[in-house]
Amino acid sequence: MAYYGITRIEQVPVEEDIRREGVFSHATMEYINLIAGLQQSHIPLIIHPGKRVKSKREMRQIEENLTETRKPQKVSAQKRPSKTERRKKAQVEEKIKNALSAAEDTREGKPRHKKKERAAQKLAKKQRLGKSRRHQASNRQ
Numbered sequence: 001m002a003y004y005g006i007t008r009i010e011q012v013p014v015e016e017d018i019r020r021e022g023v024f025s026h027a028t029m030e031y032i033n034l035i036a037g038l039q040q041s042h043i044p045l046i047i048h049p050g051k052r053v054k055s056k057r058e059m060r061q062i063e064e065n066l067t068e069t070r071k072p073q074k075v076s077a078q079k080r081p082s083k084t085e086r087r088k089k090a091q092v093e094e095k096i097k098n099a100l101s102a103a104e105d106t107r108e109g110k111p112r113h114k115k116k117e118r119a120a121q122k123l124a125k126k127q128r129l130g131k132s133r134r135h136q137a138s139n140r141q
Contacts, residue, residue, distance in 0.1 A: 081089070
């Protein structure tokens with residue numbers, strides 16, 4: 001294959017070879033002049049929608065902004081609510097439950113007996129141990 005290419009080149013007449021070389025040098029000179037002219041003129045480096053970049057510094061700033069927006073955001077682990085928050089939540093839920101039950105009683109036409117309700121709530125509460133029993137219970141743990 002290489003031999004075929006060499007013999008083919010040898011078959012080109014000298015005048016034709018000189019003419020081709022002249023055309024090639026003329027084309028390269030035109031290309032060099034064109035590049036030199038373009039170096040002096042300003043060409044926008046990156047075109048963003050609605051934004052033309054005038055310098056490399058502007059291009060870098062835009063690229064930095066784009067990379068910053070692509071960074072994944074840190075997701076903080078969910079914290080367990082503190083005891084006070086849980087207690088507050090429980091109190092709010094209890095108040096809501098009491099308000100709903102009171103509203104249901106009045107809707108159905110049943111009279112509300114506050115004294116009886118309070119007495120029932122007192123009985124429903126967990127009985128508190130005496131001091132000596134509390135002391136014993138804490139020592140067992």
